[in-house]
Amino acid sequence: MKKNENISFYGESGLIELIDRVIYSKTGKRLRRDDSFFFKYRYQKEGKCLVLNSDMFNATTDAPKQMDFYQMGLKSVLMNLSDLIVKGVKPEGIIVSLGLPNDLPVVNFKRLIEGIVDYSNKWNLNYLGGDLNTSKEIIINPTVFGFKNLKEIIYRKGINPGDIIAINNKFGLTGVGFDILLHRDVNIKDCSKYRMAINSVLEPKDLGKEAYILADNKLATASIDSSDGLSKTLKDLALSNPNLGFEIDFNENLIHKKAREYSKEFSISLEKLIFEGGEEFIHLFAIGPDDFDKAQKLVISKGGRLFKVGKAISDEKIYFLKKGKRFDLKSQGYEHFK
Numbered sequence: 001m002k003k004n005e006n007i008s009f010y011g012e013s014g015l016i017e018l019i020d021r022v023i024y025s026k027t028g029k030r031l032r033r034d035d036s037f038f039f040k041y042r043y044q045k046e047g048k049c050l051v052l053n054s055d056m057f058n059a060t061t062d063a064p065k066q067m068d069f070y071q072m073g074l075k076s077v078l079m080n081l082s083d084l085i086v087k088g089v090k091p092e093g094i095i096v097s098l099g100l101p102n103d104l105p106v107v108n109f110k111r112l113i114e115g116i117v118d119y120s121n122k123w124n125l126n127y128l129g130g131d132l133n134t135s136k137e138i139i140i141n142p143t144v145f146g147f148k149n150l151k152e153i154i155y156r157k158g159i160n161p162g163d164i165i166a167i168n169n170k171f172g173l174t175g176v177g178f179d180i181l182l183h184r185d186v187n188i189k190d191c192s193k194y195r196m197a198i199n200s201v202l203e204p205k206d207l208g209k210e211a212y213i214l215a216d217n218k219l220a221t222a223s224i225d226s227s228d229g230l231s232k233t234l235k236d237l238a239l240s241n242p243n244l245g246f247e248i249d250f251n252e253n254l255i256h257k258k259a260r261e262y263s264k265e266f267s268i269s270l271e272k273l274i275f276e277g278g279e280e281f282i283h284l285f286a287i288g289p290d291d292f293d294k295a296q297k298l299v300i301s302k303g304g305r306l307f308k309v310g311k312a313i314s315d316e317k318i319y320f321l322k323k324g325k326r327f328d329l330k331s332q333g334y335e336h337f338k
Helices: 007-027 069-085 106-122 173-183 192-202 210-216 230-239 257-266 270-275 292-301
Strands: 048-054 091-100 126-134 139-149 164-167 222-226 245-249 282-287 307-313 318-322 325-328
Touching (some): 007 106, 069 091, 069 106, 091 106, 164 292, 173 257, 173 270, 192 257, 210 282, 222 230, 230 318, 307 318
Parallel strands (some): 091 126
Antiparallel strands (some): 091 139, 164 282, 164 307, 222 282, 245 307, 318 325
């Protein structure tokens, strides 16, 4: 493999061979080759069902220019896993389809596959295969799946008035990261002060397993992954729970300290960094008020995090509370095609 060779030199068969070698070198397993992909279903007696998620990673819209090929592969898997894990479902397998430009250097292709395989390995996923095709830009389309009893899944719908809204990480890091990467003409190597924020966009790693704990102990009434901005996430959650709204506390439980620091240093709206950041992959949960203390203690005892940030209310609006005043949340998160 030479640096100046493009993937067109190898063709589809040669690239499949390369994928096979990467998988074997990292897992000791060979790529499965057949007309379809097979996974042994072991859970029939336990009443578990198949749970799937598929999110497309498009390099044009999802990859800042500072993102390398390894990071693209990693993030494409992570963004799919987040939607599965927040339901309390343990992921077990992955299928990845790729659209690739003919002039993509094969060394970059290999790094992309390594990012996919390495993050799949982190979650012990079975890499079952996928498809390769030619496209004008890099498109990564993973499908991840797991199994869960229908009664143990945490759905979006199920919130009651008074339920506590909790999160497993604080907001604002990606808001800072995107502002630096997209709007500031700086060398990211010189941004050590906000390295954590930049990494939260380019190479996020920590999804957390709080949803497993809450699902297995039936302590959450609803859950949702925040990946399009907190404001849109709350609106989506409200759509699944008619006649309800939310009151969010704009305080230290919600706000990452680096976001507050960045907001002051560069005179940027802290509300914008928190509510419109996007791609946070933070998990939101609704928990009954009588169960919250138990849930928080249990999560912490197992190495997780759970921050109380608000409550559900009998009003079809979303508010945030700041310095004793209540404000309508009117900001919007990210939407495709807009």
